[in-house]
Amino acid sequence: MSDPFRLQLLKQIGSADELSVLRSLRDQVQERMVALLPERGVEQFYVEMNEVHDAFIKRVIVLAEADMARRGKGSPPVPYAYLLFGSGGREEQTLSSDQDSGIVYEDPRNDEDAVRCRDYFNDLALWIVESLQKIGYPPCDGNVLSSNADWRLSLSEWKERLNGWFEEPAWESVRYLLIVADGRCLYGKQELVKGLKDHFYSDYINTPVIVKRMLDNTLRHKVLLGVFGHLLKEQYGEDAGSLDIKYGAYIPMVNSIRLLAIQANLKMTSTLERIKGLHAEAQLSDEEAEELSEAFRLFLKLRLMTTEKTENGLYSNNGKLSGRKLTKELADELKSGLKLGKKLQRRVYRQTVSRL
Template sequence: MVNSSDVFTAQAAELVPFLEKTLPFSDLPEAELNALASECAIDFYPKGTRLLTQNETIIEDVLVVRSGAIKLTLIQDQGEEKPIDYRGEGQAVGALGAIRDAPASLSAETIEDTFCFKIPAVLFRKVVAAHPALAQYYLHSFSESYIAKAFSELRRQHADLCATSPLYLFASRVGDIVKRAPMMIANGRSIREAAQIMNNKNIGSLLVTDPSGEATGIVTDKDLRRAVAEGESTDAPVEFIMSSPLATVPHREPCFDALLKMMSAQIHHLAVTRHGEVQGMITSHDIMLIQGRSPVSLFREIMTVRDIAGLYPLSQKVPVTVGSLIEEGAKAGNITRMITVMNDLILEKLLNMLQDEMGPPPVPFCWILMGSEGRKEQTFHTDQDNALVYRDPVGEDEARAAKDYFARFTEAAIAHLVQCGYPLCPGEMMASNPKWRQPFTICRDYFERMILRPEPAEVLNATIFFDFRPGYGQLSLGQSLRKHVTLHAARESVFLRYLAKDCMTARTPLSFFRGFIVEKNGEHKDRLDLKKSGLVPFVDFGRLFALKHKITETNTLDRLELLKERGHVAPDLIVEAVEAYEFLMQLRLVHQMTQINNGQQPDNHVNPADLSDLEKQTLKEAFGVIGGLQSFTKDVFRLNVG
C-alpha cells in the first residue's frame, strides 16, 4: 500500500462526471453523486499490489477503477489461486463484501499500475440502502433493471428509425378495442338470414352457435360472397359455409400478438374471449385504426399480388414496416417474429403461384427452412438456407417425374427469392442443390448418418440443418423428419459431445481487462461481429440442450424457456441468457435499421465507439453470460475429463 502522502481527496469535478457514466452510479440523482464524491478519495496502487485476500480482508473501502486493471482470483481446495475475472475502468472491487459486511469472497491484485476511487464501505452501504437497485446490480451479474434501461436508451437514441407518431400495438390489449358484443346466429338458420342480419347491423361477421349457445364457427362477408359465386342455395344452413373451429384470442393479449395470429393464419377476424366466454370480435381493420403504419397493409399487399414479379419489391418494405416496432417497445423476439411472418407469407405466395405456372407436383413435398429462417430469427440481412423433402416415389416413373419436376421447381423458386431480396447461400445450402432436394427416406438416412458418424464438417452442417422447420407444402413430411431427428439425436451421446465441444470454441470479444476486441484491419476495421461473437454461442447452447432433452422447438428463446420450465437448466442462468440474447439481437436490429436508412447494405459489424456508455456496459455484461453457458456445458458433458 502506498504512503498516506500519496492519497489525496478526489475532487468532485473529476469524480462526478466519471460516476455519471459508470453503472450503477449513473442512476443516482446529481445531489447524491456530489455528496458521495465529497467523501471519496483516490489512491494509486503499483502493479502487483495485493488489495484483497479471500476470507481474510475486511472490506473498508469499495474500489472503483479509474485506470489500470485488477485480477480477481479464487483459492481452490488445493490452495491454488485460479483467476476468474478482471476488472477495468469503471468496475468495482469489494462491493459484494461491503454490501454483506463480510470478508472478501475473492482475492484481488493489480496487474498494472492502477488508480482507484475509494468509497468508504460504511458510506457505500448507506447509498445501497437508499437505492436497492445498486445492490441488485452487484448481486446479479445481469440485472433486469439495467437491461430495461439499455433497451430504453436504444429506442430513445434511435427513435428516428421509426414512425414519429405513437404506436399502440404493444400497449393496447385486444379486450380494450372490442366495440360491441358479438352478434350470433344459431346453426340451422339459413345463409339468407345471416346475410340479412349482417346487412341490417352493418357488420362483417356473425358467430354461429350450437344448441347449447356455444360459438363453434364464424361466417364473414367473404364467406357470403364465395357462397354466391359458387351457386350455394341461400336456403342452405349457415353452417355449410362457416369457418370452424372458431379462432380466438384472450382479452388480455397485446394487439401485436392478435395481429401475428391473423397474419399467420391468413384470417381477418378473431373472437376475443374473457374467462372462456366470447366477449366480442376484433378485426385486422380494428388494429389498423389504432396506429398509423400497420403491418396489415403490407400483409394485404402480399396477399393480393397476382404475379410473381409483383412480389419482388415487397420484401424491401419489410424493414420500413417492422422498423416502427422498435419505438413501440418491441423486443427483438417480437420483431424477428414479425419479420418471419412477412417472409413466410412471401414464400407461400411465391410457391403457390409457381405451382400454378408449372402444374401440380408428381408427389407431395415440404419446403424446409433452415438456419435463422428455421429458428424464426430472421433480421434485415438473411441469406437463403432451405431444402425440399418429398414423399418417397412409387416406381421408377414417378421417381423420374419427381426428380425432374423438383429440379425445375427449386431452381425457379430460388431465382425468384433472389429477385425478392433474399441472397443466395454462399455454401449452396439451398433446395436448388440436388443434395438438399431428396425423398423423405434419403433425407432421414442422411440425418442419421450425420448423427451416427459425426465429423467436423458434419457438425458444422448440423448447426444449420438441426434448426430446420417445415415452411410450406405437406407440413407433416417436415414434422415427421423433425421428430425423427430430435429423438434420434438425443440417444447419441458421441454426437452431442461433438456439438458440445463446438460450443466451447466461441471466444467472446473481450480482453482480460474487459475491453472490446475488434477487427484490426480490413473491411470491418475497429468493429466486432455481433452475430458470430455474440449471438451464435446462445443459439448453439439452445440447440445442443434442446436436442439432448428431445425438444422439437427451434426458436432460441423458446428453447431456453422450455429448458427452464422442464428443469433441465438452472432458472437463473436461463434468465440471464434470455436477457443477454435479447439485448444482442436488439442491438443488431437497430444497427441494421440504421444502415438501411443510410442506404447501406445491412451487416452484423458494430463499432463500439458508436455506442453509449450504458450500451457498452450492457454489451459487456451480455458477452459475460456466454462464459456461464460454456461452464454449464463443460460440466454437463464432462469436457474437462478425457
C-alpha cells in the same frame, strides 16, 4: 398484430401475382419496419419481421406451383414440405435475410414415380430460389438451398442422409446436422418434417460419438469478452474498432442453447423458445432462464443495429457494430450479457463431457 398498415401489406403480399410487385412490397415493408423499430420491443419486432419474411417466401412457393402447372408440369406428384434453416428456421431473421432452405417429400411408390418426383421438385426448387433472389433474398453462401439436390430429398432419402452424417463425424457432417436441428416447416405437409426431426433425435440418442463433435462445433466461436472483462474489438481492416456481434455474442448463445435443447430432446427451433423449454424441463432455473432470455434479447437488438441499407434499396449486415453506436449503457449491458455467455459455454462443456 395491430398495425393496420402492415396488415394491409401482408394482405397484398398474399395476393400478389408478379415478382415485381413482391419486390416493391418488400421495399415498403422494410421501410415500415424500420420506422416501427423504435416503438417495438425487440422480441415483438422479430416476430413481426419474420412473419413478413414467411409471407414473401410462401407466396413465391404458391406462384412457383402455379407456374409449374401452367407449363404443363402438373401439381406436386406427392405431398412435400418446404423447410427453412439458419436464422429463418429459428425465426430470428433481421431486415436482411438470405436463403437457407430444403425440401422433404413423401416417398415415391416406385422407380418411375421417383424420377417424376426428382424432376418436378428440381424444377420447382429452381423457380423458387431464383424468384426469391429477384425479390431480394440472396442464396446462402454455403449452398444450403432447396435447389441443391443434397437438400431436396424424399423422407427415406433424408433418413439415410442423416444416418450417414451421424456415422461419419467429420466437421462438415456435424455442421449439416446442426443446420437440420434448426429446420422448421414453412409450407406444406408438417408431418414430413416431424418424421425427419424424429429420426434426427433418434439417431442422436443412438450415436454418442457425435456428441463430442457437436460440442467442438458449438464452442468454436468465443464471446468477445477479454480476460479482464473488456470488449474485444476488431483490430484490422475497414471494421477496425467495431464489435463482431454476430459471431462474438449472438452465435455463441444460439449454439450453446441449441446443444442443450438437443440433449434435452426439445424440438422447437427459436432460441428464446428453447430457453423456455429448458426452463420447463427444469434444465434451467427461473433466474437462469430470465437472465439468458434478457441477454439474448440484447444480442438481438444489437444485431439489428448492425444492419445498413445498400445501394439497391435492400438491407444487409456483416454482424459488425461500429463502436460509435455503442453507448456506455449499452456497453455495460453487453459486458454483462457476454459474462453470461461465457458462463453458459462452460456449462455446456461440463454437461456434455459428463455424457461422454
